[in-house]
Amino acid sequence: MDCKIPTWATGTFTSLTFFFFATILIYGQSESQKELIRSSYNQNAITDLISELEAEQKTKVSKLQQFQSKGWRTMEKFQDGTVIQLKDIGTDGTPLFYTTLNDPSRQVSRAHTLYTDGLLDLGLDGTGLDVGVWDAGVVLTTHQEFDGRATNGDGSSEVGLHATLVTGNLISSGIKPNAKGVAYGAKAISHNWTRDKIEVAEAAANGLLLSNHSYGIKSDRVPDWYFGSYIRVSQDWDKIMYNAPYYLMVTAAGNSQKSFDNDVPIYGTNADGFDLLLGFATSKNGLTIAGANTKIGSKGELEEARIAAYSSLGPVDDGRVKPDLAGDGSTILSTSSQTNTSYDSSTGTSMAAPGVTGSLLLLQQYHEQLYGTYMKAATLKGLALHTADDVDAQGPDYKMGWGVMNAKSAAEVLQQIEYNSLVKEETLNEGEAFSLTIVANGIEDLMASISWTDPEGEYINRGELNATTPALTNDLDIRITKDGETYFPWKLNPAKATSAAIKGDNLVDPYERIEIDAARSEYTITVTHKGSLKTGAQDFSIIVSGAQISNCRAEAPSGLEILSSSENSTTLTWVEAEETLFEVQYRAYGADDWTSQLLWENVFELSNLEIGISYEARIRAICTENIESEYSEEIQFEFNGLETSLYEYEAFGYDEDFQIMVYPNPAVEWLTVEAEMSNDAVYSIVTSSGNIIKSGQARGPIDVSCLASGLYVLVVQDYAGMKSTKFYKS
Structure with missing residues (x-):
């Protein structure tokens, strides 16, 4: 059989056989896997960064003590779990009060489709994976929902209601079913927010994949130029993620849409609710999560979606797509810190963020089960943006970014790698271009995205109102061409924040996506860059869906019949299929177990058969490690040991x-x-x-x-x- 062998099937059949039986046995992020991530990092650069953050922390503590000595009220707590605390000093001397972002998820992100008995029935629950949680105080680790899976990561003695609510939305086991967490088998490592950057840098250097931050700068205590600005704290978080490229920060967008706090937004008036993102919510490399009110159908489809009335809107001042995604933040039942068996409901982007974080953790678990490795943060982020459910006009917007998180669609893209999708991690060297040619499958729209963890921005705002200087450092570009026509990615204009996205040269986002409706035949995807690249190269991830990567078709093979017989064997044949691996199964009629064999040819000899015994056989087509057909109809025969016609x-x-x-x-x-x-x-x-x-x-x-x-x-x-x-x- 003359066929092209897909990349997943090169080498011996041992690796494929291992997939069928061994992936079930692999759970969690082992020490060897963490070491593999650690060894890929420049540990000297991370150590230097941690030292810088430590020195900065000492200076900051000294300045904060001066405010306290002058009689400032540096912390406030409220019954609903909200905490306000003086935590930082801006470069202009502004005291920065941090606050938790609840406003007195699982289904919206479609994480439930990945569970055992879910629509995809993948058996995912986060078992063996760690997620970091930084918040005002630490989680009540002894709550009945945590089964010892919630730990205090920094020895803080202050147990927080908000931290417990957030952690419950992430990992609660479901003793109370309505309070079940999104990644209900995962472990949460809880920390007080006091030394968040230092502790995250240390954890990321040791292989941490994800952390959740459901807090941010309080919007009524900063001057207007802070809104949408790329400031020192934005830069610090980008630097952490760039130096630890498997680590992704997920943060809440905030709940200030109706606050009227920004009197001079980059678009509209303070009553419109635009331009309200602050601090690390404006970082380039993390995910900023808005709150949405949604309706999900029985098959996991998004039937309705609108931005929640509390959720802070973008844009950021340089015009990047922020927030990035939306999740469910509406009246989420979760664990309370009052007792080990208490529960409470909370609303806000504080609860939308962990819903997305937990879903991302499940996708990391799934990728490791399928392919034996974890995705880089740029890949994970790009996958989430690539597969989000678009809302309202096509393309991104400044309310819900690229749309509502859809873990089901993301998992399906991972399943279909080398079949009708591609997910590749590449490096673009300065002065070079990356190119590939693909064929559209003609069934769905062709989409191609690039995502990269960008070096920290060199410009930070120190007081300029609505400064539009791009924070982007390495400007990569994706284009698709066919027959002389060039297709461009989506982009937004902060000066026209309510206008629909257009297609053109995107100069600001470290994620670009091109969509081609009703695509047919062959296209060329090219990735280039503008100017010079910091360090001379930039790692990036490319994601393609709606393509025909393989000519294989996951259809049950037809024409199964007996070709010939000899003294102790019978030869089966069936209709051949291009680029298709076949699994043949046979057994004595009525036996419990099948004998299996993998082969590329459409002819197979069953040997060592016994005269007078009835046998049955069936076959299926395998297109990738995760895409296979149903079995064919079974064929039965009684072996007679004769050559007959x-x-x-x-x-x-x-x-x-x-x-x-x-x-x-x-x-x-x-x-x-x-x-x-x-x-x-x-x-x-x-x-x-x-x-x-x-x-x-x-x-x-x-x-x-x-x-x-x-x-x-x-x-x-x-x-x-x-x-x-x-x-x-x-």
Whole structure:
């Protein structure tokens, strides 16, 4: 069989066989996997960064103590779990008060489709994976929902209601079913927000994949130029993620849409609610999560979605797409810190963020199960943006970014790698271009995205109102071309924040996506860059969906029949298929276990068969490690150890008066012989190649339900002789 072997199937069949049996046994992020991530980092650069952050922290603590000594109220707590605390000093001397972002998820992100018995039935729950949680105080680790899976990461003694609510939305086991967390088998490592940057940098250097931050700068205590600005804290977080490229920060957008706090937004008036993102919510490399009110259908489809009335809107001042995604933040039931068995409901982007974080953790778990590695943060982020449910006008907006998180669609893209999707991690060297040619599958829109973890921005705002200087450092570009036509990515204009996205040269975002409706035939995807690249190269991830990567089709093979027989073997054949791996299964009829064999050819010899034993066989097509067809109809035969052909049966002598008829013809379930026969008459069903596949007493109905569709010969033998007739099994 002449075919191109897909990249996933190169080498021996051992790796493929290992997939079928071993992936079930691999759980969680092992120490060896963490070491693999650690060894890929420049640990000296991370160590230097941590030292810088430590020095900055000492200076900051000293300045904060001065405010306290002047009688400032540096912390406030409220009954609903909200905490306000003086935590930082801006470069202009502004005291920065941080606040938790609840406003007195699982289904919206479609994480539930990934569980055991979910729509995809993937058995994912986050088991063995760690997620970091930084918040005002630490989680109540002894709550009944955590089963020892919530730990205090920094020894803080201050147990927080808000931290417990957030952590419950992430990992609660579901003792109270409505409070079940999104990644209910994962472990949460909880920290107080006091030393967040330092602790995150240390954890990321040691292989942490994700952390959740449901807090931010309080919007009514900063001057207007802070809104949408790329400031020192934005830069610090980008630097952490750039130096630890497997680590992704997820943060809440905030709940200030109706605050009227920004009197001079980059668009509209303070009543419109735009331009309200602050601090690390404006970082380039993390994910900023808005709150949405949604309705999800029974098949996981998004039926309705609108931005929640509390959720802070973008844009950021340089025009990047922020927020990035939306999640469910509306009246989420979760764990409370009052007692080990108490629960409470909370609303806000504080609860939308962990819903997305937990879903991302499940996608990391799934990628590791499928392919043995974890995705880089740029890949994970790009996958989430690529597969989000678009809302309202096509393309991104400044309310919900690229749309509502859809873990189901993201998991399906991972399943279909090398079939109709690509997810590749590449490096673009300065002055070079990356290019690939793909064929659209003609079934869905063709989409191609690039995502990269960008070096920290060199410009930070120190007081300029609505400064539009881009924070982007390495400007990569994706283009798709066909027959002289060039397709461009989406972009937004902060000066027209309510206008629909347009297509053009995107100068600000470290994620770009091109969509081609009703795509047909062949396209070329090219990735280039503008100017010079910091360090001379930039890692990036490319994601493509709606393509025909393989000519394989996940359809049950047809035409399964017996080709020939010898003394101890029978050879099967079926219709060949391009770029398709076949799995043949066979067993003695009625046995419990199948014997399996993988092969590229459409012919297979079953050896060491026993005369007089009935056998059954079936086959399926395998297109990737995760895409396979249903099994074909089973074929049954009784092995006789003879080389026979159809003409032998037609040449047998018989009494001219011995005549037979069969009905119904075509047969579906049963076949009846009509003839003058004795009680000792026997029948044999013979294939077109002359092999007996079934035999027995001829009187009474004959069960043909197990036969594959096709033409057969029925041979009846009695004292009067032997007679044959043809019938068709439909």
